Amino acid sequence: MEAVPLHAGDPSKRTVTRALRYALFVSVALAAVLLAMLAVASGNDRLLESHYGLLLGLNVAIGIALLLLAAELARRLWQRWRAGLFGTRLMVRLALAFVVMTLVPVGLIFAVAVQFLGRSVESWYDVPMERALESGLSLGRASLDSLLVDLQAKTRSMAGELADVPQNQWAPTLNRMRERAGAQEAVILTGSGRILLASGGGYANLLPDLPSPAALRQARGARLYAAVEPLEAGAGGEPRGLKLRVVQSIPLGGQLGEEPRFLQLVQPVPPQLAENAEAIQQGWRDYQQLSLSRAGLKRIFRITMTVTLLLTVFSSIAASFLLAGWMTGPLSMIAAGTRAVAEGDFRPVKDYAGRDELGVLTQSFNAMTRQLEEARALVERNQHELERANARLASVLANLTAGVIVLDEDFRVTLANVGAERILEVGAEAMVGRRLDSVPRLAEAAPQILEAFAELDEGTHLGWQRQLAFRRDAPGTERRAESRPDAAPALTLLVRGARLPSPQRGWLVVFDDVSEVVSAQRAVAWSEVARRLAHEIKNPLTPIQLAAERLQHRLADKLPPAEAELLARSSQTIVNQVGALKLMVDEFRDYARLPAARLAPLDLNVLVQDVLALYAPIEAAGGLHAELEPGLPPILGDASQLRQVIHNLVKNALEATEKQPRRAIEVVTEPVRRGGSVAGVRLVVRDDGPGFPTGSLARVFEPYVTTKPKGTGLGLAIVRKIVEEHGARIDAVNRSDAAGGTVGASVSLLFTRLAKSDDNCGAHTTLETSQPPVVLPVRPAKS
Amino acid sequence: MKRRTAIAALSTAALLAWLPAARPADTIDVLDVGVEPSADGEAWLLSADFTLSLSPQLEDAVNKGVTLFFLVEFELLRPRWYWWDERTALATQTHRLSYHALTRQYRVLLNGVPQAYGSLPEALDAMSRLRAWRVMPRDRTRGGVSYEGWLRLRLDTSQLPKPFQITALTNRDWNPQSEWKRFPFTPETPRSAP
Numbered sequence: 001m002e003a004v005p006l007h008a009g010d011p012s013k014r015t016v017t018r019a020l021r022y023a024l025f026v027s028v029a030l031a032a033v034l035l036a037m038l039a040v041a042s043g044n045d046r047l048l049e050s051h052y053g054l055l056l057g058l059n060v061a062i063g064i065a066l067l068l069l070a071a072e073l074a075r076r077l078w079q080r081w082r083a084g085l086f087g088t089r090l091m092v093r094l095a096l097a098f099v100v101m102t103l104v105p106v107g108l109i110f111a112v113a114v115q116f117l118g119r120s121v122e123s124w125y126d127v128p129m130e131r132a133l134e135s136g137l138s139l140g141r142a143s144l145d146s147l148l149v150d151l152q153a154k155t156r157s158m159a160g161e162l163a164d165v166p167q168n169q170w171a172p173t174l175n176r177m178r179e180r181a182g183a184q185e186a187v188i189l190t191g192s193g194r195i196l197l198a199s200g201g202g203y204a205n206l207l208p209d210l211p212s213p214a215a216l217r218q219a220r221g222a223r224l225y226a227a228v229e230p231l232e233a234g235a236g237g238e239p240r241g242l243k244l245r246v247v248q249s250i251p252l253g254g255q256l257g258e259e260p261r262f263l264q265l266v267q268p269v270p271p272q273l274a275e276n277a278e279a280i281q282q283g284w285r286d287y288q289q290l291s292l293s294r295a296g297l298k299r300i301f302r303i304t305m306t307v308t309l310l311l312t313v314f315s316s317i318a319a320s321f322l323l324a325g326w327m328t329g330p331l332s333m334i335a336a337g338t339r340a341v342a343e344g345d346f347r348p349v350k351d352y353a354g355r356d357e358l359g360v361l362t363q364s365f366n367a368m369t370r371q372l373e374e375a376r377a378l379v380e381r382n383q384h385e386l387e388r389a390n391a392r393l394a395s396v397l398a399n400l401t402a403g404v405i406v407l408d409e410d411f412r413v414t415l416a417n418v419g420a421e422r423i424l425e426v427g428a429e430a431m432v433g434r435r436l437d438s439v440p441r442l443a444e445a446a447p448q449i450l451e452a453f454a455e456l457d458e459g460t461h462l463g464w465q466r467q468l469a470f471r472r473d474a475p476g477t478e479r480r481a482e483s484r485p486d487a488a489p490a491l492t493l494l495v496r497g498a499r500l501p502s503p504q505r506g507w508l509v510v511f512d513d514v515s516e517v518v519s520a521q522r523a524v525a526w527s528e529v530a531r532r533l534a535h536e537i538k539n540p541l542t543p544i545q546l547a548a549e550r551l552q553h554r555l556a557d558k559l560p561p562a563e564a565e566l567l568a569r570s571s572q573t574i575v576n577q578v579g580a581l582k583l584m585v586d587e588f589r590d591y592a593r594l595p596a597a598r599l600a601p602l603d604l605n606v607l608v609q610d611v612l613a614l615y616a617p618i619e620a621a622g623g624l625h626a627e628l629e630p631g632l633p634p635i636l637g638d639a640s641q642l643r644q645v646i647h648n649l650v651k652n653a654l655e656a657t658e659k660q661p662r663r664a665i666e667v668v669t670e671p672v673r674r675g676g677s678v679a680g681v682r683l684v685v686r687d688d689g690p691g692f693p694t695g696s697l698a699r700v701f702e703p704y705v706t707t708k709p710k711g712t713g714l715g716l717a718i719v720r721k722i723v724e725e726h727g728a729r730i731d732a733v734n735r736s737d738a739a740g741g742t743v744g745a746s747v748s749l750l751f752t753r754l755a756k757s758d759d760n761c762g763a764h765t766t767l768e769t770s771q772p773p774v775v776l777p778v779r780p781a782k783s
Numbered sequence: 784m785k786r787r788t789a790i791a792a793l794s795t796a797a798l799l800a801w802l803p804a805a806r807p808a809d810t811i812d813v814l815d816v817g818v819e820p821s822a823d824g825e826a827w828l829l830s831a832d833f834t835l836s837l838s839p840q841l842e843d844a845v846n847k848g849v850t851l852f853f854l855v856e857f858e859l860l861r862p863r864w865y866w867w868d869e870r871t872a873l874a875t876q877t878h879r880l881s882y883h884a885l886t887r888q889y890r891v892l893l894n895g896v897p898q899a900y901g902s903l904p905e906a907l908d909a910m911s912r913l914r915a916w917r918v919m920p921r922d923r924t925r926g927g928v929s930y931e932g933w934l935r936l937r938l939d940t941s942q943l944p945k946p947f948q949i950t951a952l953t954n955r956d957w958n959p960q961s962e963w964k965r966f967p968f969t970p971e972t973p974r975s976a977p
Contacts, residue, residue: 052945053952140885214900228886229899242886281885285848289944292847296946303949 024069024318031062031311038304052300059307066314073321086335087328094327098320103313110309117301125291133284140277144228144269148244151267152226154181155246159263162188163251167261174199178265184243185209185266188250190259191220209266211247219247219262228269242269242277330358334365346373406500407507411436411450414506423493423513444470445495452497453507463498467514492518519702520724523717526703530588530714538585541578548574591703591714597638597725601755604635604642604669604681611646612667618654627668632681634755641722648715649685649747656689656745664688672750680752691734691742700732727753810836811936813964818918818932826917827924827970829857829874833936835911838956841938842903844947845882845889852939853878853910857918859968860931871930872919877939878910930968935961 038059041052077095080088158177165173170188178186178199187208188197193216198208211225219225225247243266250261269277340347348366397404403420405413413431421428424441431439437446445468452464469492495511552571556564605628618624650667657663665687672680692700701720706713716732723730728751735744816831835853837845845851859872879892888899889906894916900906924930937960940951951957 053948056949056952137884141887144885212898214905227888227901229888230883230886230890230897277885281883284884288847289849292844292849293944293946296948296950300946300949 020069020072021322023065024322027062027066027069028315028318031059031066031315034059034062035308035311038307056303056307059311063307063310063314066311066318070314070317070321073318077321085332086339087332090331091321091324091328094324095317095320098323099313099317102316102320106309106312106316110305113305114302117305118298121294121298121301125294130287130291133280133287136280137284140280143273144242144244144277147267147269147273148226148228148246151183151244151246151265152224152248154183155248155263155265158186158265159248159250162261162263171197171199181265183265183267185264187264187266189216189247189262189264191216191262192259196261209243209245211245211264215245215247216262219249220260223249231268241271242274243267244269330362334362337365337369341369341372346370346376402510402512405431405442405509405511407436407509409505409507411453411507413439420511423491423511445493449495449497449509452495453499456497456499463496465494465496468493468495491515519699522702523721526717527592530703531592534585534588534592537581538589541582541585545575545578548578587714591718591721594641594718594721594725597641597722599636599638599726599753601634602637602639602642604632604637604683604751605630607639607642608646608667608669608683611643611650614647615650615654623654623657623663624650624665624667627666629668629670632669632671633678635681635751636753636755637726637751638722641725645719645722645749646683646685648719652715652747653685653687653689653745657687660689672752678754680750680754682748682750684746684748686735686744686746688744691745692732694734697732697734701730723749726751810838810959811961813934813936813961816932816934816964816966818968820921821915821917824921826921827919828915829913829918829934830915831855831913831934833911833913833961835907835936837903837907838959840954840956841959845880845903848882848884849944849947850879850881850942852942853880853936854939855913855916855936856934857916858933859919859924860933861928862931868931872923874916874918876913876916880906880910924970926970928969930970932966932968933963934966935963937961 034055038052038055041055077088077092081092158174158181161177162170162173174186174188174197183200185198185200185208187195187199187210189195189211193210193213195208195210211219215225215227225245227245228242229245231241231243245264245266247262247264250263252261268274337348346369348369397417398419400417400419403423404415404417405420406415408414412433412435414433416428416431420431424431424439426439426441431442436449437443439446442449448466448468452466456464491513492515493511494514495509498508498510500506500508548571552567555567559567608626608628612619612624612626615624619626646667650665653665654663657665665685668682668684668686670682670684671678672682701716703714703717706715720730728749730747730749732745732747734742735746737743812834814832814834816829818827818829820826821828841851855876855878857872857874857876858870860868861871862868876894878894879890881890882888883890883899886899888901889903891898891900891906891909893909898906898909900909938951938958940948940958943951943957947957
């Protein structure tokens with residue numbers, strides 16, 4: 001048996017698919033590494049510093065990826081929630097719990113850390129420190145300025161002296177003055193910056209240090225340029241010290257048009273001073289930079305912290321989903337198993353790998369499923385057997401010719417079988433659920449039945465048995481088209497009643513239609529009577545006749561003519577009556593001693609034509625009409641007996657219509673089809689006489705029931721006896737017109753024993769072949 | 784669910800706030816550019832004029848001793864019919880601007896040549912004039928071929944102190960740069976060698 005997969009073959013329904021899980025793992029790992037690098041870079045590591053932006057970007061990207069993953073997970077969870085999938089609530093609760101459990105402490109730490117870092121960064125800066133640095137810078141500037149002022153004064157005096165000296169004497173004067181002033185270098189320049197004279201200068205520099213064009217421009221305009229300048233740049237471009245440069249125009253009074261001359265003195269700042277000043281300046285600059293970058297620093301920390309926070313939060317959210325999924329997974333599995341069991345799928349769920357309580361639960365669940373399946377199989381088997389037994393019972397009930405009616409305690413019909421329907425000619429729908437005295441056909445007999453049950457209640461008998469007779473033709477009953485259009489023969493039922501055993505309190509009524517049995521019993525009794533009577537009567541008849549004849553013979557001549565004539569008439573009457581009596585007795589004997597029929601295949605039409613040949617004159621006069629369907633299948637019958645039957649019937653019809661001026665007697669043969677094949681042959685003899693008297697219709701076939709002034713009443717009895725010997729059915733009805741008036745009688749014979757290819761079985765075919773096959777099961781009462 | 788949505792919205796907003804804004808303000812522009820052969824005929828010399836001004840924040844930073852590095856970038860491309868153009872030449876030049884508080888001077892290192900100016904506009908003015916920059920050897924180009932020159936001047940934010948780098952990532956005032964200036968350049972077919 002295959003195990004039920006975790007989510008019943010639909011992996012897309014899973015909250016955390018494999019790809020998503022791997023993506024989560026990778027993202028979290030990456031986030032951790034990047035965070036570590038970012039933290040290092042937030043410090044002062046030179047290597048990572050230049051990549052800070054990149055790192056930050058990567059972290060943000062990972063953060064976004066995690067956010068998207070978390071959002072996707074949340075979306076799937078939401079979908080599951082909406083779909084009402086099992087386990088979602090637990091999953092959501094777990095996930096929320098995890099999220100809160102991480103969010104609160106991380107948020108707290110974040111808030112504290114941001115606050116703390118902000119405070120500590122701010123605390124690096126203070127006003128006194130800044131003021132000290134500013135002051136130091138001012139001091140440096142002041143000392144440099146004083147040096148510059150000093151040099152300026154020297155330059156001015158030198159320029160004044162030079163102005164008094166002719167130009168050709170400038171060279172020695174300049175040298176002397178430079179040495180006196182202690183300047184490093186003195187140069188005389190033209191306005192365009194051309195060197196006229198140079199004195200001193202470092203040995204390293206062959207060229208004197210020239211002022212920049214801007215400086216020269218200023219000197220030309222303001223007659224003076226004085227500035228502290230950096231020393232020539234070293235290899236790294238960084239100035240290694242400071243120098244003072246003063247450019248002063250030489251006042252050559254009155255010599256207009258001549259190019260102005262400028263004196264430049266360059267003096268290096270003493271290294272000690274320069275270094276200190278530079279250090280102060282450096283310190284100031286660093287401090288300024290720091291204070292300026294305060295906001296940026298705080299921002300870096302904040303960004304790093306925030307990224308850390310977000311990464312942590314997103315990771316924890318994602319992890320919480322994973323954890324929740326991991327914990328609810330086996331639950332979903334069991335839920336799927338439960339659903340499967342509910343749908344009748346008893347396969348065990350896949351064993352959960354863990355050794356924890358969930359694993360135990362899964363195993364127990366599987367064990368339960370197994371037991372459940374066994375139990376269900378057992379129940380199914382039992383039910384199957386029960387159904388089979390029920391069906392058997394129902395079929396037995398349905399095939400029972402006896403009517404069975406089950407009543408509840410209030411004598412309401414709860415069940416009626418097909419036999420009951422057939423006998424009562426009432427549909428089961430009309431019976432089930434009704435009280436016994438309101439069931440259409442039974443209403444008449446209901447008081448007697450109830451009474452019998454009441455007696456049963458008092459007595460100790462288990463059941464009762466009664467023979468009840470009532471009219472078949474109860475009002476509201478559906479009439480059969482031809483066979484019983486008029487007063488139907490009385491119905492005699494043998495009814496047995498019993499109490500149902502206790503679990504289902506109620507009453508059971510079983511009844512059989514014994515009308516025919518009663519009729520047959522009557523016929524047997526009659527034939528016995530007839531035989532005995534015939535025997536007893538016939539014996540003295542011949543002596544009576546002989547005695548009467550002898551009386552007449554002997555006394556005819558000895559009496560006077562008047563008496564003789566009386567005698568002759570009386571003896572003749574005696575002889576005649578005795579003859580008639582003999583005939584009657586013979587008929588009785590014949591009826592009683594009817595020989596057993598010898599069945600052989602014969603054609604009914606031929607037989608009918610044979611008999612009708614005797615009535616050729618009447619037929620020729622139009623009083624008798626034969627309507628024979630050609631091609632009838634041969635039936636099994638005794639030709640001579642059947643001839644007598646036809647003869648009797650035709651004679652009866654003729655006698656019934658004797659007094660009519662016109663008569664129309666029909667003899668009809670026709671096949672009876674059932675389901676496309678010929679199931680029997682029907683012979684009908686109809687007349688247009690007065691019909692059978694109402695009330696005697698049920699007993700017309702019994703001996704000594706006659707409607708004729710003369711007649712033994714044995715004709716139809718013999719007919720019936722023969723017909724029964726042939727296994728055929730006979731029905732006598734009155735024909736009625738549309739207005740309901742009787743317009744004649746009709747007797748029909750239905751032969752169902754046909755001479756088939758295998759004649760042997762024909763003799764054993766019973767009446768049942770003419771009955772409809774049983775299809776209706778017993779209808780139980782509405783439950 | 785609501786909590787998660789709120790968190791997502793907050794974090795998204797925070798992330799969006801940090802993303803660089805669209806495009807820095809035009810505090811730098813390329814005005815003129817020209818390329819001509821050097822006197823010895825060995826190289827191409829590029830001359831250009833820029834407008835260069837600093838935002839108040841940057842000016843403040845300079846006055847507080849922060850050294851700014853400006854980058855002049857030049858690219859010469861030969862357009863091709865398919866997607867990628869051929870890069871014929873690539874040259875960069877770094878200008879350094881710093882303030883010397885002791886002497887109250889703005890020092891500029893223009894392509895390795897140090898200069899000092901008394902005021903910031905002078906220093907910027909000096910940096911905005913680019914003269915005779917040897918961008919590539921003469922034989923790199925072929926006569927009569929149409930090239931596309933690209934030139935721009937920008938602040939090299941990667942050389943800023945780290946805290947300012949972060950600021951520069953998000954604040955356009957801290958990240959001035961010119962648009963790439965595109966100019967056509969078609970060297971003449973060299974006449975007979977001099």
